[in-house]
Amino acid sequence: MPNHRLKIAGKSVNLHGALVDPNFRAPRVLCNDPWDFVSLWLKREHKDEASFYWEQARYFYDATKSLPDMSSPLTSYYCFLNAAKALLTASGQNFKENHGVGGRTKGNRRALDNEVVDFQGGGILPALCKFLGEPDNAGKDFTLKDLFWQIPFIHRAFCLTYKGSTELFIPLVKTRFMRKDGSKEAWFQSEIDKRYISSHTKDNVRPGFELFENNGTYEIRRKRRFKWSGRDIEDSLRNFEIYHKQIRRRIVPIYASGNRWYLKKSVKGHDKIMNSQLVLIFAAMHRLSELSRYDPILFGGHFKVNHNWLLSEFIKSAPNQFVYGVASEITGLEFIKPDAF
Numbered sequence: 001m002p003n004h005r006l007k008i009a010g011k012s013v014n015l016h017g018a019l020v021d022p023n024f025r026a027p028r029v030l031c032n033d034p035w036d037f038v039s040l041w042l043k044r045e046h047k048d049e050a051s052f053y054w055e056q057a058r059y060f061y062d063a064t065k066s067l068p069d070m071s072s073p074l075t076s077y078y079c080f081l082n083a084a085k086a087l088l089t090a091s092g093q094n095f096k097e098n099h100g101v102g103g104r105t106k107g108n109r110r111a112l113d114n115e116v117v118d119f120q121g122g123g124i125l126p127a128l129c130k131f132l133g134e135p136d137n138a139g140k141d142f143t144l145k146d147l148f149w150q151i152p153f154i155h156r157a158f159c160l161t162y163k164g165s166t167e168l169f170i171p172l173v174k175t176r177f178m179r180k181d182g183s184k185e186a187w188f189q190s191e192i193d194k195r196y197i198s199s200h201t202k203d204n205v206r207p208g209f210e211l212f213e214n215n216g217t218y219e220i221r222r223k224r225r226f227k228w229s230g231r232d233i234e235d236s237l238r239n240f241e242i243y244h245k246q247i248r249r250r251i252v253p254i255y256a257s258g259n260r261w262y263l264k265k266s267v268k269g270h271d272k273i274m275n276s277q278l279v280l281i282f283a284a285m286h287r288l289s290e291l292s293r294y295d296p297i298l299f300g301g302h303f304k305v306n307h308n309w310l311l312s313e314f315i316k317s318a319p320n321q322f323v324y325g326v327a328s329e330i331t332g333l334e335f336i337k338p339d340a341f
Contacts, residue, residue: 003178004179013240014176015248016248018333020131021332022332022334024241026333026334030338031335032338035061037331038327042090045090047090050086050087053083061323071292074292076285080282081124083323087329095126102118103291105298112302117144119140121138129279132278132279135275144287147283148284153317154317155169157313157314161306166269169262169265170263171193171260173193174190176188184229187224190263192211204265208223209250250264252276255325256337257336257338284314284318285322
């Protein structure tokens with residue numbers, strides 16, 4: 001029996017940037033940044049408090065653009081803090097006003113594995129974790145190196161900085177959801193470029209995914225299936241949303257033109273912290289903001305050692321990635337950047 005792409009209202013459906021409540025029926029939002037769109041969306045939905053936090057986040061974002069890497073983590077973090085408050089308030093979540101994350105430096109060597117991020121049990125970050133359905137890691141600590149390794153938009157810079165480190169992400173192409181004709185069986189499937197195929201790939205996509213060859217191309221598919229029936233679209237959508245949330249724990253985006261998707265490998269150490277990149281970005285930028293504010297001399301030392309480029313890439317790229325992710329969670333819509341002119 002042939003297989004065909006899953007469609008909703010006549011349109012092929014694909015991965016979505018929102019984890020919690022994605023709207024698969026709505027068209028994607030094409031914009032250079034999501035600030036105005038989300039602001040108008042919040043006003044239309046009469047979410048005044050969330051709108052206030054969103055505007056605050058925007059002011060800090062705009063201020064960040066004019067600051068050097070040594071200073072911008074402070075305004076970036078307050079952008080993230082207010083954007084997270086906008087998301088939590090808009091979705092009716094309760095939260096304590098404290099940040100829910102702390103940090104400290106161990107030893108004297110300027111190294112990312114000496115910068116420790118402490119996850120706490122109450123505050124904005126734990127509330128964000130709860131909203132996303134993720135562990136809050138209360139009482140645990142991770143280094144900036146731990147966090148940076150698991151953030152996809154700086155992963156190439158990480159691997160170039162730390163030679164010999166394990167590559168954690170496999171780029172996916174032609175991602176899609178498939179269904180079998182004459183059946184309710186549906187699943188996720190994607191191609192993988194041959195450059196990323198090795199003797200370990202079959203093991204690295206496990207558990208949950210399987211690798212196979214199809215007419216000279218390498219593909220992965222989710223082993224678990226979900227039920228889709230054209231006769232009961234609402235029940236099918238509920239099944240699909242649950243399934244989508246499950247695979248999005250392993251398949252992560254870089255927000256760009258068209259958005260790019262990556263499968264997180266199953267390798268030693270990958271499960272040390274099981275959070276999405278919104279949480280990782282928030283936690284990492286909090287530590288950098290502490291250094292920028294309270295110990296700028298020490299912070300400056302981090303730009304004089306081998307990880308300076310990685311640090312700079314994170315500081316420059318994180319605000320855009322975080323804001324796009326939060327915008328998607330607030331509205332349930334898929335945001336993509338237009339192609340560069």
